[in-house]
Amino acid sequence: MSLAATSGADDGLYIGLMSGTSLDGVDGVLLRGPSPQWMTLGHAHRPFPHELRQELLALNTPGDNELHRSAVAAQGLAEVYAEVVHALLAAAQVSPSDVRAIGAHGQTVRHRPDLGYTWQINAPATLAEHTGIAVVADFRSRDVAAGGQGAPLVPAFHQAIFGREDRSVVVLNVGGMANLSILRPGLPPLGFDCGPGNCLLDMWCEWQTGHAFDANGEWGAAGHVREDWLADALSEPYFKLPPPKSTGRDLFNADWLNQWLGPHGLTDGPVSDGQMARDVQATLCELTARSAALAIHDHAPDAVEVVVCGGGALNGDLLRRLGEQLPGVRVGRSDAHGLDVMQVEAAAFAWLAWCHLSAQAGNVAGVTGARGARVLGALYPA
Known part of the structure; x- marks a missing residue:
């Protein structure tokens, strides 16, 4: 780097x-x-x-x-x-x-x-x-x-590393939460927390499998997105707040997850139906991807490249979903720019x-x- x-x-x-x-x-x-x-x-x-x-x-x-x-x-x-x-x-x-x-x-x-x-x-x-x-x-x-907001604090650093003089770039950091840095030639950077990153995915995976995270997203990739469940999740008011904004586990936590699961007859305990459990994981992964993509569409429609970093960049299923939500935009990891995602x-x-x-x-x-x-x-x- x-x-x-x-x-x-x-x-x-x-x-x-x-x-x-x-x-x-x-x-x-x-x-x-x-x-x-x-x-x-x-x-x-x-x-x-x-x-x-x-x-x-x-x-x-x-x-x-x-x-x-x-x-x-x-x-x-x-x-x-x-x-x-x-x-x-x-x-x-x-x-x-x-x-x-x-x-x-x-x-x-x-x-x-x-x-x-x-x-x-x-x-x-x-x-x-x-x-x-x-x-x-x-x-x-x-x-x-x-x-x-006290966050995010990384956009100026992202500008120094990933900013380009000839094109608009978005840096998407996917840790427990997900945050965007919008980098445009000749302009100061913009940025905000766009929603949950890995926190809900990791929580559900641990409840169901005992593993702290879904390696490469392979467990969730075998599930199917429940579009009605996803619509419920995307109705969270935070997603519609204008920036500047930031979030954390004060909002996206076990209580949030249980309130979302409850109307669908699920709880934080193990689910006997393995396919249902994977469907929840797939839907949560789509929530992270789609909430980020919607934020990019709304606030950086001119972006031609999205650079993904953080632990979520190691989730192949998440990267695939981001690519599907951002047609015509190059989605890749920060490794390609000389700095490991972690x-x-x-x-x-x-x-x-x-x-x-x-x-x-x-x-x-x-x-x-x-x-x-x-x-x-x-x-x-x-």
């Missing part, structure tokens, strides 16, 4: 860490930049221990003793973050003193910009202690304080850490709805 240099802080090494709403673990990327161009030097991944994953998932909804539980979970998250950092340093044979900063997004458990807050579980001081590297964290809060968001937070140290704005006000450009994050020195 390479992208054009931008004026700012001195050249150096930066690490980005990302653990998204899919809760599949932590991805870390080591970057060198900014001049003459940003280069990816390494990638590492660590899955969450089962107990930590379950606790992070549980903390997305109200429960007992949340303050204590979230503090303990934050320490566990910092330990996994540190493991990823040490793996990156070892593989690249780099000393902690050579790295200028780590950008650590934290784990979103509540996102309520309508109430003026967003909450990412994190322990950046612990991470700085464990690694001996300065940490930049809490990227969303300043944008929310300025009246923004590295894009982590790389973005390394870049945002550089922006913080450079005193450069990390948000795009036209994307988030903030009152203006803001330097994002808080610094925890080594």
Whole structure:
């Protein structure tokens, strides 16, 4: 991966860490930049221990003793973050003193910009202690304080990597949620969360099969889309809201899924009819594809290419459905542009850490709805 240099802080090494709403673990990327161009030097991944994953998932909804539980979970998250950092340093044979900063997004458990807050579980001081590297964290809060959604924060980074001077491009990141970046020649990027990504798919798959996700979408591909069920799902008011907008597990969660399943006689328990179970999965996959495609039709009708990244890019059935919904548009993965699908968001937070140290704005006000450009994050020195 390479992208054009931008004026700012001195050249150096930066690490980005990302653990998204899919809760599949932590991805870390080591970057060198900014001049003459940003280069990816390494990638590492660590899955969450089962107990930590379950606790992070549980903390997305109200429960007992949340303050204590979230503090303990934050320490566990910092330990996994540190493991990823040490793996990156070892593989690249780099000393902690050579790295200028780590950008650590934290784990979103509540996102309520309508109430003026967003909450990412994190322990950046612990991470700085464990690694001996300065940490930049809490990227969303300043944008929310300025009246923004605090998300998505990646469109400016997407513009730098995937933007083209001769055509309009959409970057579709499919993590637990799905978000779009609309990149047009000569114009600032646009972007918003378009709806669920993998979260509902993974939830239903785990309920029915015991597996955390549907590998390559093969289980769901054997199902049939129930168009009446899909129409019910697409009636969700969020899909019709104008941007700027953002969403998360506060909306698309087990309660949402059960409310959708209930009228069709289904619950969150195992379904005895295997074909019916696969039909639900196929319909949920179509929901992710069609909600994204509808957003692209409405807000980026001139797009000639859609670059897909995030864990959802590994779902072949989802990519096929996106292609069917976007005839005449080239749909492909970010790998073709030199950046692995699981590295894009982590790389973005390394870049945002550089922006913080450079005193450069990390948000795009036209994307988030903030009152203006803001330097994002808080610094925890080594």
